[in-house]
């Protein structure tokens with residue numbers, strides 16, 4: 130008798146039914162975040178209409194673009210974190226890493242521009258400075274975690290203090306200013322411009338030269354930071370789903386022993402993961418420098434917890450082995466929609482923390498009940 | 511030591527041993543977990559490696575599979591002296607190990623596990639971009655499953671949704687796919703139901719029929735007697751005997767396992 134055959138013959142029908150139930154539970158746990166996001170948007174469309182007596186619309190081009198701009202930082206911080214947490218690690222240094230990258234890129238742009246580089250070259254140098262800083266910090270984290278076997282929580286907690294100190298030192302405990310004013314175009318211009326109503330229209334790449342009332346009617350669609358973030362998201366999805374790098378990330382988080390025994394270069398992989406995590410934070414810092422035409426040593430830290438919240442709401446398991454990039458995008462969107470919606474309802478902004486907190490806990494509860502149901506089905510079957 | 515060694519070199523087997531272990535020593539601090547052990551495995555035979563808890567069975571085979579580096583002695587594989595520094599080197603040489611705690615990633619699919627660490631990739635832009643070739647890996651996994659008569663209902667399923675016996679079968683299929691020349695199984699029937707235990711034993715017999723030698727570590731003597739050609743007994747790191755399965759019985763082996771019998775002592 131073939132291996133596995135006996136079992137199938139014995140309880141084929143039962144197995145199939147159990148399978149179907151399992152699939153249903155799995156499906157629900159996968160799509161709940163989408164459903165939640167949808168319900169939230171509908172909720173805000175209705176309540177914002179009602180509370181403003183029909184004068185304010187939640188679902189406008191401008192609002193959607195505001196939300197997209199608002200999520201770029203949290204999302205970028207969460208992207209690398211998604212990989213790290215899937216591999217059963219954690220990176221607490223990404224907040225201050227973003228700050229350091231903001232300071233480094235601001236200094237690099239300012240100094241290289243002052244040294245005679247053209248604006249575009251200066252911006253590229255700023256980008257490279259942010260990435261270089263990230264590679265150093267990520268390598269430092271990864272080597273200590275992988276080679277010296279110190280828990281990631283402790284290493285990245287420690288390095289976040291180190292990075293914080295360096296960021297504050299480099300910026301002289303203040304904002305790095307004096308960047309060429311043209312920098313703001315890179316951070317704020319958009320792919321499309323839309324002026325609604327009278328004399329308006331759609332403009333591609335070219336920012337229309339308007340002022341006054343028409344300027345107020347102008348919407349930026351897909352600002353450059355959003356586009357760059359979207360590109361990074363696409364690369365992250367590809368990496369995680371389609372490549373060996375992604376496969377090994379899941380394997381390490383699912384069963385570290387198995388990964389080692391299968392010959393996966395686990396140490397090297399972990400180091401690369403922390404470099405990746407620092408790098409997406411570095412990009413976030415670089416983009417914030419472009420947006421504000423200044424480097425800030427305090428911009429990243431407040432976003433750390435939100436970014437981890439986005440990752441968890443998106444369904445990445447803190448125990449490792451499970452999660453997707455799209456999940457993190459949804460998680461970041463949920464937080465941004467919540468924040469924007471509550472502001473538009475004129476609710477005190479502090480409420481957003483309370484709501485986000487409950488959503489994080491809800492997300493974990495849903496994950497756990499899935500595991501529980503799956504586990505129970507396993508043993509009673 | 512000498513007599514036991516002499517015996518192992520003249521036990522009526524045909525041809526050259528595929529694996530030859532000589533005077534192997536492995537220490538953990540002051541503890542000598544494996545003490546000057548000799549052991550041979552010949553092509554197409556199943557060797558049962560038995561002994562009480564902490565006898566040194568797992569340590570011995572981990573030295574063979576590259577997990578540990580021995581502190582003394584030699585290992586010859588296919589006639590050549592080998593010194594594996596990593597498990598991957600042993601696997602590349604053709605020594606596959608099925609551990610008691612399955613070395614599978616529960617969150618990955620069957621084919622992802624069979625190709626774990628050796629993923630097949632499609633190349634784009636002259637190899638600049640490489641993606642996983644899921645279709646190929648899936649088809650190859652199916653082939654090896656068919657060849658060894660292993661049935662898994664759904665192939666894209668995550669391993670953790672499979673039964674214990676099915677998981678063990680996947681682990682074995684993985685080893686077979688990579689053309690194992692020697693299969694080491696450390697308590698493969700642990701944590702399995704009765705039916706599944708029997709399935710694993712059937713797989714071991716299937717392996718012998720296909721000419722793949724097996725070292726089977728087990729606590730369960732009936733299992734060992736069901737499939738093994740030869741039985742090696744360890745006790746506190748020493749090899750205390752080595753017998754053909756047809757020339758001994760459970761009772762005698764138990765005596766060796768608990769240290770009541772010891773060929774070294776008798777012959778010393």
Ligand SMILES: Nc1ncnc2c1ncn2[C@@H]1O[C@H](COP(=O)(O)OP(=O)(O)O)[C@@H](O)[C@H]1O
Nearest residue numbers: 538541543561562563564565566567568569570
């Ligand atoms: N990595 C290790 N470090 C220290 N001691 C170990 C290690 N592995 C095994 N041992 C010890 O070596 C002895 C043999 O263990 P093991 O080979 O696992 O025995 P068995 O598999 O026969 O039950 C035991 O006393 C065990 O505690």
Ligand SMILES: [Mg+2]
Nearest residue numbers: 567568569696
């Ligand atoms: Mg053992």
